[in-house]
Amino acid sequence: MVLVDKQKINSILDSYGEKFSIATICSHSSLQLFKAAREEGVKSIGIVQRDKKSLYESFPLAKPDEFIVVDNYADFNPSDLVSNNAIVIPHGSFVEYVGEKVDSLEVPLYGNRASLVWERSRDKMFEWMHKAKVRTPKILKPEEISGPALVKFPGAKGGRGYVIVNSQNEFRLRVGDKKCMIQEFIIGVRAYPHYFFSPFNNFGYKTSHGALELLGVDKRVESSADEIARAVSAGMHPKMAFTVIGNEPMVLRESLLQEYMEIGKRISDVSFDLFGGMFGPFCIETIISEDLEIYAFEISARIVAGTNVYVNGSPYSGFYYNEPMSTGKRIIRELKSAAKNRKLKDIIY
Amino acid sequence: MVLVDKQKINSILDSYGEKFSIATICSHSSLQLFKAAREEGVKSIGIVQRDKKSLYESFPLAKPDEFIVVDNYADFNPSDLVSNNAIVIPHGSFVEYVGEKVDSLEVPLYGNRASLVWERSRDKMFEWMHKAKVRTPKILKPEEISGPALVKFPGAKGGRGYVIVNSQNEFRLRVGDKKCMIQEFIIGVRAYPHYFFSPFNNFGYKTSHGALELLGVDKRVESSADEIARAVSAGMHPKMAFTVIGNEPMVLRESLLQEYMEIGKRISDVSFDLFGGMFGPFCIETIISEDLEIYAFEISARIVAGTNVYVNGSPYSGFYYNEPMSTGKRIIRELKSAAKNRKLKDIIY
């Protein structure tokens, strides 16, 4: 869909002045965001499905200040947000539930909404990664399948529906003509770095347009893949699935950090060439092989749920901040500082 | 065994007045409890085996104020505890070492000791879960085995001794007439939520008799199951074992929290119908399938060792408390507050 006019968003921001609230859908990483807003004295609005309101009311330090109750997550009214001076923080569930309607949504979104368009398409995402000269799994045509390959369908949510095929024949039988991307199966261990890009920073890892922080690293927990060995050892032969059910903390070998920051820098730099830049939190989903080669297979152009592991800060965030710094709190701080310096328009679209 | 008369425990509590100490066996989650008691100004007593005393003396901030040294963990004298105004915090090792003697033990126990009776019997536990309409693995009769099934024996401690059989024949050979429960083998990933129920709370997830907090989530680390893939990949075919050797932190996908809190609520509500309620910390052992279906396979009606991961608080505890809140500290706080309000009898039996 056509993106809402940036001037439209700017004029909404003008109407806000310095005073803003934050809003998001009650899911994904919203508790972390509401908690941070509360701590930073910023009003928060939770868009919540009727049957989940009691859950979000149950956290005294992480409930939103105000609820917008909807029957369906996509059914909120942008003008209710604008009238509350709200800046929307898009997270994974927001992007999923709102879908392409986000493009035309007449409410300010933290970050560059063009980045969500690039995140949405696996083809565009690989174009982005390749322009950034980041190593990725090979993309295969059906006739190039010669061993295990991972088949991913458009908009697969939280890893659901990925399929592994072992041959062209199995591909024909299980996938057929469905639109999909076929990726080389990489053997290694996954790691999900949580980057934060700010155009205002005078510290962090310098990029062409600002600087990067590394606020944490997690590993997604996927069902059934993460305990598939139990089933195999029990004598079963189940098809492996990759549904994300949670996240766990990890730290990277320190000698890998330089390459991770370089990868982050190049992805950030290329985002400016392709669509005017990506602002705030992002994640590059990676696999590290036994030869310490890093393969990227996805970009999340917004806060990822893995940051929920570090609501109280991470081993990395302490290298930048003297206090527990979650990605949620980092976002609120960025917005407060931009509002104070009248630079919200630089990081919001 | 017959439970000690509640009036007897009440009269002991009357003799305590407002002043109490806490006591438990030096094992399981005791360091966390002693540390919390120390921080909260509550005297702690450690029942310790002679050869483990030096270990427990070695932690300046987590050693108990006083030791009761025994040759065997079950051999302490309840009157030594009562004369110290002690409330016992039963944990997994306490329950295991003391066994059914706990029923008649003439000393106040935090929580409802009837819940330990229900926890002790796998049949009762499944009755409880089914009454609460919680999804569980199917319970099989030997003649219903038609693929991998998990065979659990009475009182298996920390997962030791569980057996996987693949056929009725293997069941006959390896298990025979032994008393056991046969469970359908569920493929998925395990998650262990740490609930805390308080009848006094004016916050948290409302239940019919109070409210629930979620203080953390962990994953048990089981030997050899958690690294069985290495052995298989090395060409071995070992029988998988499930001995718990530790715990690691994880967070759940935020969209799963609603169902987890509902499961906790129903288990809590039904505990009142069945035996007068379960008070304080409990855990519902679960597996999450690739379709995001949650299966419960066990209830721990007291503090679980997975809370040791969060001695300094968890990503969830910060949604309720402005300070690092372990389950141990939450217990001590509950006791202090009940003592102050002369409500100890409501949460102690």
Added chain:
Amino acid sequence: MVLVDKQKINSILDSYGEKFSIATICSHSSLQLFKAAREEGVKSIGIVQRDKKSLYESFPLAKPDEFIVVDNYADFNPSDLVSNNAIVIPHGSFVEYVGEKVDSLEVPLYGNRASLVWERSRDKMFEWMHKAKVRTPKILKPEEISGPALVKFPGAKGGRGYVIVNSQNEFRLRVGDKKCMIQEFIIGVRAYPHYFFSPFNNFGYKTSHGALELLGVDKRVESSADEIARAVSAGMHPKMAFTVIGNEPMVLRESLLQEYMEIGKRISDVSFDLFGGMFGPFCIETIISEDLEIYAFEISARIVAGTNVYVNGSPYSGFYYNEPMSTGKRIIRELKSAAKNRKLKDIIY
């Protein structure tokens, strides 16, 4: 190589007086060390390869106060360190990059550099473990191979290059006459306890020459071993590899702590018999079997990278300290206290 004369190091320390800085190579666990030094008011020096300087400059709270830029990590000049009153903290990458040159390096090293000689040789290490009566995997001769065995080569870095063979024949084909150690393949789960030995402590687990603290436990994340089940389940038969790519937190079953502290104590005590003692942080790499038997397969006689998980303290460190205590901070504290009491020579060689 011949160890530098201890008197030489002592006279350098005499020239320092009470004032010292710390130095190490920018890798492994250096960020944690620089951060701790900064917090403790101790000057830090980072020996850094030219292309990694920008990374280490990017952490405002964890960058060293001063850089020594080199083209190659082994190419620093010890006199540049001595002129800065530097005490070197040797970590895993330091040991690897500097190699045997460390023996004769004319600069004070925290700890006993003789321990690095014992760590370097797998034969010496197993002699040490056996003298300490610690259970280890069996060491096999080629003709004793009768099933999966782990073949380790001298100086394998971060687990790279380990090989599993299943038969004498496979050993001949894949290893041949190469110098190696063949270890029985133990089925279980790995755990890496972070010990800290101080000869000055009046708390902690008593040893013959001081006392031990347990500052944390981690699990190494190895590629491809930790996700090998995915490849196997996908229908591949890759050779498993053990390259360490990071670390994740875990806690041990509390009832295992006594044996872990005893193992630490015996390794520490025997280090005094063999080479005058090991000071400060060390790690004993272990596997825990389903029968809760602990096997040790390696000793790291210095800070391990797994401590990076606990830059903000661990569940265990809180049992000793009222503040977040990383191993890095514990080291700096030990040095400050020794400097103040004019005892640096007791813990530095």
